[in-house]
Amino acid sequence: MRSRPAPSALAVLAALTALAAAACAPQEADGTASGPSSGASSAGSAATTTAASCAPAALATKARGKLTVGTDTPAYAPWFQDDDPSNGKGFESAVAYAVAQRLGFAEKDVVWQKVAFNNAFAPGAKTFDFDINQVSINEDRRKAVDLSSGYYDVRQAVIALKDSPAAKATDLAGLKGVRLGAQVGTTSLDVINEQIKPDRPAAVFQKNDLAKSALKNGQVDAIVVDLPTAFYITGAEVPEAKVVGQLEAAGGTGGTGGTGAKEQFGLVLDKGSPLTSCVSRAVDALRRDGTLAALEKRWLSDAAGAPVLK
Missing domain, CATH: 3.40.190.10 (Periplasmic binding protein-like II)
Structure with missing residues (x-):
């Protein structure tokens, strides 16, 4: 059974952001948040990226004026709904549109592309600007691709x-x-x-x-x-x-390795992509202003009822 039609993805995201704004740390005057990214690759630092270099006209996207986003098919709930990433429903669809909005792209300028899960982070040039598909951040994957700051903490x-x-x-x-x-x-x-x-x-x-x-x-x-x-x-x-x-969360940033860090999902980009720092900057801003938390609360199940196996 299909759910009742929802308002446009960006309208929903704007409302969620407004609700969280009262508790947010102040942002820079240009409207983008600053600070180091918490999981970005070596392609660039969010702390040193300027607002001008992250403006839509300055971004070297695959298609001029468009943001191409990849994900697997079928696109599973609760990350997506109705196997339609473009409808803005489901956590990852909503996050993708939130990142797009932060980068200055309108909803109509987001183009979805089907990408098999393993192909997203395999070595080689990509046909998407970023891929969103529950890809955990870890050092092995960083050898082949860039990964953004984490947009979701997962067990x-x-x-x-x-x-x-x-x-x-x-x-x-x-x-x-x-x-x-x-x-x-x-x-x-x-x-x-x-x-x-x-x-x-x-x-x-x-x-x-x-x-x-x-x-x-x-x-x-x-x-x-x-x-x-x-x-x-x-x-x-x-x-x-x-x-x-x-x-329990395994060690390593987004995977196993023994450091005790939490696992996080990150957006996948070309190795050395000029977009990596801007995308991480956008994700960091969405975490700081409460948007990611609001989207998680709306779309994902509460984990409190699951006992921890040790």
């Missing part, structure tokens, strides 16, 4: 059928003997291999849809996905499954 979660042995797990030890699965190339798969460390190799799937089918068919006992997706799957797609729990 991974375990889903199991309610009658599965995995559903009874209360800690990581309870998951070691079960059959686990995750999408290839994801932090979810890293979590299985590096945190849970099951007795048998994890099943690897090209798409989350295939992982969900394997779960429903009993080919695996549990799958690992990010927490908001876990709540959506169990609430709307596989009601016979439950969220067993969430995992």
Whole structure:
């Protein structure tokens, strides 16, 4: 069932930003926030980027006067809705339009492009200006692409059928003997291999849809996905499954590595893209003015009910 039509994406974002403005730190006189980016690549520093260099006319986008944004297909809820990234519904669609607005692009000037998840951060030139698709920030990916500041702090979660042995797990030890699965190339798969460390190799799937089918068919006992997706799957797609729990944030900036930093999703850009610092600057401003928090509250599930598996 499709949801009731919503107002334009930018109108919604403008209203959310206005609500948060009273609690915001003051911005620069030119209307853009300053400060170092919290996850930008070496392509440039948000602290030294000038307002003029981030003006739409100065940005070296793939198509003049347009902002090309990539994401995978199908575009899953709760990150998108109705498999239509251009409708402004869902957290990542709304974030993309919020970044576009910060960069000075109108809603009509945002062009969406289909990009397979693994292709987004594979080595090689990109056909998009940035890609948004739950890509975790980590140093391995930074070797091939630029990644913006983090726009979402995330944890991974375990889903199991309610009658599965995995559903009874209360800690990581309870998951070691079960059959686990995750999408290839994801932090979810890293979590299985590096945190849970099951007795048998994890099943690897090209798409989350295939992982969900394997779960429903009993080919695996549990799958690992990010927490908001876990709540959506169990609430709307596989009601016979439950969220067993969430995992503690692994080390490293946006992934595993042992430093204890939280995992974050970042926007993907060409390696050495001239847009990276401006995009990170926009993301940082949206975090500071409360827009990201407001969008998260609107579109993503509350994680409070998921126990932490240790």
